[in-house]
Amino acid sequence: MDKFIYKNKLDITALSAKMSKFSYKKHAHEEYTLGVTLNGVQQYNLEGVSQTSYKNGVMLFNPEQVHDGKAGNFKDGLDYVMLYIKPELFLEALEKKDIVTFSKPIVYEDKLKNDILNLSYSILNNKDITLCNELYLNLMSNFTSKDFSLEYTNETEFIKKAKEIIYYNLDEVLDIDEISKELSISKFQFIRIFKANTGITPYQYFLNCKIVHAKKHLDTTKDLYGTVVEFGFTDLSHLNRHFKRVYGVTAYEYISKS
Template sequence: MDKFTYKNRVDITALKAKMEKFSYKKHSHEEYALGVTLNGVQKYNLDGVSQASYKNGVMLFNPEQLHDGESGCNDESLDYVMLYIKPELFLEALGKKDIVKFSSSIVYNEKLKQDIINLSSAILFEKDESLCSELLLNITDNFSTNDFILDYKKENLIVKKAKEMIYYELDDVLNIDEIAKELNLSKFQFIRMFKANTGITPYQFFLNCKLIHAKIYLEHTKDIYATVVEYGFTDLSHFNRHFKRVYGVTAYEYIQSLV
């Protein structure tokens, strides 16, 4: 049986997951994500490269890093914990000002593994926020400058402008024709360029951004129907179908787990 439990504390979301048949659709998160494979094998494509995290593997995801996910072992369940840490909080704990990226996506480090498990448990069991902050510092103390690379990547200006235009349409229907016209491209030139630069189509990017912002809105309001209206989903069924493909639970199950 697939089971996903989420809890929030000090701007960090902890997830404890057990899955057998579930698979994540291609998506990304706005946060840094750090996780530990407790049992089984987690297989996923990260920026188009196949990865496999075995028992005790520590998974490291950068913000907006595209990935999917599934259990890689048919005869046992995949159990793991994951922390989603807002970039500004993670960088503050690291003592960094500039955006950095993990230089490795999977490591096997006993102390880092245990520190992630400790903070996950503290959040899931709703321990004091001061303790959670100290446990976050324990995690970041595992990293040195060599574990990161500075993010100096210059984004294609056309793609950057396209993303900005898509952000403005999150509560509406994506109009690729209008965006392409504004960028002085044909519709198909635009789709091809966007996918070549980001790894996903404009519609996939639009839907992923819509879900990220809808989840944040849902966390603050606890109002599912207001979220459906605010972000232009056809109805609750439409919202839940997309939400579950990325987060493993329905919107209602998600807010119930946060209570």
Template sequence: MEKFIYKKSADLTVLSASMTEFVYKRHSHAEYALGVTLRGIQQYHLGGSLCSSHQNGVMLFNPEQAHDGSAADKEGIDYVMIYIPTELFAEISGRREILRFNSPIVYDQKLELCILSLADSILKDRSEALSSELLVKLVTVLAWPHIQPAIVKPDDLIKRSIEMIRSNLGAVLRLEDICHELQMSKYQFIRLFKAWAGISPYQYFLNCKVEWAKRLIEGSADLYSVVLDCGFFDLAHLNRHFKGVYGTTAFEYSQYVKKSTL
């Protein structure tokens, strides 16, 4: 049985999920993503390696870190994830430099408890003050030894290409315009971008469109307006891509958002 429940509190999003045959498409998130495997073995490809998170494994995803995801066997998996915006993470950590997780999976009971406590607080609609305190505690526990200043930063060409991709998400991706600006061939650019992001420019573009759609839905935008603004063909087209990243359709996610604001 596939079950995905999203809950928002302030700037945080929590996912509680159970899945057996569902497979996430390769994607990335703009936020930090932290999770705990509660049952089974969760597998995903990250940086060219196959990672396996067993029960009690703490999964740590850096922003823009491409990955997929699936259950290792027919028994399926249960897990929770918390998504923390990069600006909020920086504010709480008090660190100006870009921070990266040292390892994609760790087995740390204190960190696991911090994630589960915060997720439980948000899923059960406990006070925002309590959730804020639990978030500060979580980031404090993460600060050592699980994070470090980033070693690899996107170069100027990548930064410029990202700005161009994100500046016109409602239109068709035109690699020719980007490559003309960067003064390189289309194939050189695709190779350079994929080496940095782990996904192609087109996959990144679609991922950004889905993230934008998610933010619009969270702002209570009408779904059909979201389809038009984000440049999808129709709601079915949006739902298909949304589900590949978040495990649930845009329509279903809009229902979670409505329940969270009641």
């Protein structure tokens, strides 16, 4: 049986997941995402490269890295935990101003694994915020080494501008013709260049942004129908369907369990 539990504290979201037949569609998160495979095998494509995390594997995702995900063997199932950490909080703990990225997608490091588990379980079990702060700093101490991080290579100005245009028009219908006109290229060139640089099409990026911001809106308001209207979904079932493809639960289930 597939089960996804989300809890929030310190601007960090913790996820406890059990899944077998469910599979994530291509998506990306705005946060740094850290996870531990507890049981089973987790398989996913990260920016087009196949990855496999076995038991005790620590998965490291940079902000906006496109990936999917599934259990390696649905008969055995898959148990794992994840932490979603906002970039500004991640960089504050590192005392850095510039974005950094993980140099390896999967590592097997006992201290890092245990620090992720300690913080995730504390958030999931609603432990004292002071304890969570201390556990968060313990976790972040792992990333002061160059073994885990490197300087970020900036996106091209073209891709950055394209993302901004899409990002600031989430409540409207995606108009590829209008965007490509603003960027002074054909719509087919735009789609081709965008996918080559991000791993997903402009429409997939548009939907992903809508879902990410719908989740933020739900975290603050718990208002399902307000979220439908705010982000231009056709109806609640439309929001639920796309929400589940990224988070494993419907928007309704998310606010009911959080």
